[in-house]
Amino acid sequence: MTTALNTSGSPHIPARFSVTKVMGWVLLALVPAITAHVFYFGVGIVIQILLATAAGYLFEGWCLRWRQQPLKPFLTDLTVPVTAVLFALCLSPIAPWYVAVVGMFFAIVVAKHLYGGLGNNIFNPAMVGFATILVAFPQSMSLWLPPAGLIQLGDNLQSIGWQQTLYVVFAGLPADISVDAVTAATPLTALKTGLQQGFAQSEIVTGAVFGDFGGLGWEWIANWLFLGGLLLLFKRVITWHVPAAVLMTTIAAATPFYLFNADIYMSPQQHVFSGGIMLAAFFIATDPTSGCSSNRGKIIFGAGVAILTVLIRNFGAYPDGVAFAVLLMNLSAPLIDRLTIPQPYGKKGQP
Amino acid sequence: MARIKDRLDSFHGGLVLKHHKELSVRSEVIAIDRPEQLVISLRVNRGHVSQPVVKVGDRVNKYQVIAQPIHPFGVVVHAPFSGTIHAIEERPTAAPDAEVAPCIILDTDAEDETIEYLPPLQSINRTSLIQRIQKAGILGMGGAGFPTHVKYDHQTHNQDHLLIINGAECEPYITCDERLMLDEAEALLKGTDLLMQAADARRAVIAIEDNLGSVKSLLDKTINTLELTGIEVIKVPTIYPTGGEKQLIKVLTGLEVPSGQTPLSLGIIMQNVATTKAVYDAVEHNRPLTERLVTVTGDQVGRPGNYLTPVGTSFERLLATAECTLSGIEKLVVGGPMMGYPMPNSAIGVDKTTNCLLLLNKDSSQPDLTTLPCIRCGDCVKACPQDLLPQQLFWYIQGDDLEKARNHHVFDCIECGACSWVCPSHIDLVSYYRYAKSELTYQDYKKAKAQLAKQRHENREQRLQDIKAERQAQRRAKAEKLKDKSTAKKEISAVLDRIKNKQADQDHKQ
Numbered sequence: 001m002t003t004a005l006n007t008s009g010s011p012h013i014p015a016r017f018s019v020t021k022v023m024g025w026v027l028l029a030l031v032p033a034i035t036a037h038v039f040y041f042g043v044g045i046v047i048q049i050l051l052a053t054a055a056g057y058l059f060e061g062w063c064l065r066w067r068q069q070p071l072k073p074f075l076t077d078l079t080v081p082v083t084a085v086l087f088a089l090c091l092s093p094i095a096p097w098y099v100a101v102v103g104m105f106f107a108i109v110v111a112k113h114l115y116g117g118l119g120n121n122i123f124n125p126a127m128v129g130f131a132t133i134l135v136a137f138p139q140s141m142s143l144w145l146p147p148a149g150l151i152q153l154g155d156n157l158q159s160i161g162w163q164q165t166l167y168v169v170f171a172g173l174p175a176d177i178s179v180d181a182v183t184a185a186t187p188l189t190a191l192k193t194g195l196q197q198g199f200a201q202s203e204i205v206t207g208a209v210f211g212d213f214g215g216l217g218w219e220w221i222a223n224w225l226f227l228g229g230l231l232l233l234f235k236r237v238i239t240w241h242v243p244a245a246v247l248m249t250t251i252a253a254a255t256p257f258y259l260f261n262a263d264i265y266m267s268p269q270q271h272v273f274s275g276g277i278m279l280a281a282f283f284i285a286t287d288p289t290s291g292c293s294s295n296r297g298k299i300i301f302g303a304g305v306a307i308l309t310v311l312i313r314n315f316g317a318y319p320d321g322v323a324f325a326v327l328l329m330n331l332s333a334p335l336i337d338r339l340t341i342p343q344p345y346g347k348k349g350q351p
Numbered sequence: 352m353a354r355i356k357d358r359l360d361s362f363h364g365g366l367v368l369k370h371h372k373e374l375s376v377r378s379e380v381i382a383i384d385r386p387e388q389l390v391i392s393l394r395v396n397r398g399h400v401s402q403p404v405v406k407v408g409d410r411v412n413k414y415q416v417i418a419q420p421i422h423p424f425g426v427v428v429h430a431p432f433s434g435t436i437h438a439i440e441e442r443p444t445a446a447p448d449a450e451v452a453p454c455i456i457l458d459t460d461a462e463d464e465t466i467e468y469l470p471p472l473q474s475i476n477r478t479s480l481i482q483r484i485q486k487a488g489i490l491g492m493g494g495a496g497f498p499t500h501v502k503y504d505h506q507t508h509n510q511d512h513l514l515i516i517n518g519a520e521c522e523p524y525i526t527c528d529e530r531l532m533l534d535e536a537e538a539l540l541k542g543t544d545l546l547m548q549a550a551d552a553r554r555a556v557i558a559i560e561d562n563l564g565s566v567k568s569l570l571d572k573t574i575n576t577l578e579l580t581g582i583e584v585i586k587v588p589t590i591y592p593t594g595g596e597k598q599l600i601k602v603l604t605g606l607e608v609p610s611g612q613t614p615l616s617l618g619i620i621m622q623n624v625a626t627t628k629a630v631y632d633a634v635e636h637n638r639p640l641t642e643r644l645v646t647v648t649g650d651q652v653g654r655p656g657n658y659l660t661p662v663g664t665s666f667e668r669l670l671a672t673a674e675c676t677l678s679g680i681e682k683l684v685v686g687g688p689m690m691g692y693p694m695p696n697s698a699i700g701v702d703k704t705t706n707c708l709l710l711l712n713k714d715s716s717q718p719d720l721t722t723l724p725c726i727r728c729g730d731c732v733k734a735c736p737q738d739l740l741p742q743q744l745f746w747y748i749q750g751d752d753l754e755k756a757r758n759h760h761v762f763d764c765i766e767c768g769a770c771s772w773v774c775p776s777h778i779d780l781v782s783y784y785r786y787a788k789s790e791l792t793y794q795d796y797k798k799a800k801a802q803l804a805k806q807r808h809e810n811r812e813q814r815l816q817d818i819k820a821e822r823q824a825q826r827r828a829k830a831e832k833l834k835d836k837s838t839a840k841k842e843i844s845a846v847l848d849r850i851k852n853k854q855a856d857q858d859h860k861q
Contacts, residue, residue, distance in 0.1 A: 004695070004696075005677075005680065005681070005682055005683050005693065005694065005695055005696060006681045006682050006693065006716070006718050007448075007449075007682075007693040007694070007695050008682075008693065008718045008779075009693070009771075009779045009781065009782045010684075010688070010689060010690055010691060010692075010693075010768045010771065010781065011688055011689045011690075011768040011771055011772045012682055012684050012688040012689075012691060012693065012709070012711055012716050012718075013368075013523070013688040013689075013711075013715065013716065013717075013772070014715070014716070014717040014720075015717070015720060015771075015772060015773070015774065015775070015777050016772060016773050017730065017773065017774075017775040018720070018775050018776075018777065019723050019726060019775045019776055021775065022726075022728065022775050073721045073723055074723075077723060117724065118723065118724050118726060119723070119724035119725050119726045119727065119776070120724065236730075236733075239729070239733065288726055288727045288728040288729055289726050289727050291727075293727055293729050293732055293740055293742060293743060294732065294740060295732075298729075337743070341740065341743075341759060342738050342739075342740065343738065344610070344737050344738045344739050344760045344763045345362070345363070345597055345601070345607050345608075345610075345736070345737040345738050345763060346597065346607045346608050346609050346610035346611075346612075346737075346763060347609075347610045347760065347763065
């Protein structure tokens with residue numbers, strides 16, 4: 001009875017989780033926010049997601065072949081769609097197609113594979129892609145659709161369905177429709193320009209793109225992102241450290257400014273419910289690969305993202321600073337990790 | 352000193368696992384009939400091999416000593432049955448990687464002439480108990496195989512020690528300790544009482560997991576019947592690896608065993624329940640340790656349960672008794688699914704630390720999952736009961752930066768396998784840590800050796816220089832004497848006198 005048995009190492013029971021499942025949960029957690037996005041801004045987001053995913057897979061396959069890596073495990077791990085969706089959520093729903101393609105090129109080829117592929121990227125790929133197009137195509141990034149509830153402009157673009165959106169994305173706006181007629185500023189841009197023109201915040205937020213406590217539409221997307229984040233917490237895909245640190249620090253950092261001068265500094269709830277903070281808190285800054293690993297490190301990382309974002313929003317040239325804040329903190333993550341090695345069992349109080 | 356906390360503490364991380372215990376715990380213990388041949392491993396506890404004291408062809412009696420330790424951490428080995436020594440040779444053993452080690456192969460017979468190798472104890476006190484434990488060849492039967500008497504021998508005197516009897520069998524599938532507590536409550540408690548005497552301990556705690564239904568009430572009742580004092584049964588949460596020595600101490604006392612030290616530094620001695628029962632047998636029945644309970648469980652096991660198995664019984668025999676078929680089985684594991692060792696075949700003998708044979712088919716072991724790169728998700732950090740950063744360790748070891756791994760406390764890893772199990776990239780993390788530990792130990796050994804050689808060389812150089820300097824000093828002293836005229840004359844005349852005397856002597860002899 002000398003059957004050859006398998007002698008691979010312990011544990012000998014099936015693993016609890018897989019990368020594919022982790023990424024699958026992240027995608028699932030994003031579904032409510034995407035649905036809200038469609039509700040307020042039309043089907044553009046779906047087109048951008050599909051576009052970014054297709055481009056992402058193309059670049060991923062190309063890079064894997066080029067780096068002589070096996071295709072199957074890496075094409076089925078669902079990391080590409082996660083990057084694509086996070087990236088697309090930052091895009092304007094009617095951004096031209098090449099914006100998504102260029103962004104995904106920088107996300108997948110430059111940020112991911114040039115640094116060694118899955119697990120080795122220093123920077124968050126989606127944020128690299130987004131920062132690139134923010135710098136490269138500032139014009140198309142400021143073209144945002146007005147929220148659905150606002151549109152009373154007859155048969156204008158807001159009521160457009162698949163066909164018209166596709167047309168705009170791939171062929172540009174029809175010549176007879178002016179850009180200003182169909183687009184609106186994002187709430188953060190509206191605030192920024194309004195403040196620059198000398199309006200008080202209290203006046204600006206009565207504007208059409210604002211809702212009850214944040215940007216109209218945006219506040220609900222933020223709420224649904226929060227819900228999705230709770231799902232990830234519940235499924236233990238992420239821990240509470242980063243989201244709690246990001247949100248609480250955002251409020252803590254924004255409040256003094258607001259109290260100092262409510263007319264020129266954004267209120268804490270605008271900070272939280274408009275723009276990318278909620279997305280960053282649960283889905284971007286929680287990216288394990290480019291973030292910190294110890295719990296203390298995660299808290300410092302999240303706090304850093306929040307502080308930098310508030311500073312960029314309040315003092316910088318860009319209306320939203322989440323992408324740059326995340327990338328800057330990505331750079332600091334290794335250092336933070338080195339300084340926050342937890343004391344293991346039996347070494348408490350020892351150097 | 353260590354005190355049991357009123358409210359239990361907890362350790363970092365840990366896992367809630369499906370425990371699969373119901374498979375094997377319900378059935379009665381079955382004793383294995385005398386096997387025709389036993390393969391008794393002489394290797395215990397991290398490679399300390401005992402020296403055979405019998406020769407091939409010798410006839411031995413039941414319980415006769417057949418091997419003696421040559422290292423302080425070795426143990427005495429006894430013959431489980433009478434018989435003839437068939438061979439003494441290297442065989443694969445129930446150790447990690449089925450390591451080949453010297454074994455005594457014993458052809459048993461039914462004579463069973465028992466000679467009293469352990470005479471009844473005249474008096475029961477600390478010294479006589481420790482001696483008895485040593486003579487009975489008892490070691491930690493929970494898996495580590497550390498010689499039991501050493502724990503008590505090394506203790507400092509006049510301390511109020513705390514004895515913890517570890518009944519927290521935290522690995523899934525294994526039930527031999529639970530079964531033992533159910534069947535042998537009295538022996539276990541009497542054994543605990545004996546160990547308290549050996550440990551100078553006024554208090555003892557029997558720790559069991561809170562998923563063991565009736566064990567606590569049974570033990571409590573028996574404590575009352577036996578009128579024992581100072582023994583308490585405490586339920587601890589069923590979180591893997593709560594049965595780990597360090598984790599259990601943290602849960603019960605809130606204290607952490609300092610890194611690199613033993614629980615004794617906290618005044619704590621921990622013992623497995625099977626070991627405690629073995630001590631009782633050695634003292635009350637004068638029986639050395641030659642058999643143990645082994646859980647046989649898993650897939651395709653016809654009669655899963657616990658088997659009272661003589662040391663040296665082959666796995667084949669044990670599996671046959673439990674009505675197992677190996678066809679379609681992917682893995683045969685010694686121990687539990689988290690830390691156990693996979694065996695290449697079943698032609699291996701049970702040893703004193705073999706607590707479980709676990710059979711797993713492909714579905715329940717899934718050994719061929721594709722390994723992806725680490726995505727630094729931190730699940731391992733969350734799971735690690737030692738509060739380490741497993742993924743950082745992995746990163747450094749992969750880059751062969753072992754010193755960094757040392758700085759990240761790789762030596763504090765208890766190899767519980769929690770990190771490997773939760774890893775979504777299916778990386779066999781524990782193997783990396785084992786590699787790093789053994790490689791670092793080897794490097795340290797080499798360094799120490801090189802250091803020693805260097806020291807020797809320097810000493811020699813120093814010695815030669817000293818001799819040279821001494822000679823020079825002598826020469827200089829002589830030259831100094833000759834410088835002065837009057838002393839020079841004296842010297843010369845003294846030399847001439849010596850020569851003269853010598854010649855005179857010789858002349859005289861002739």
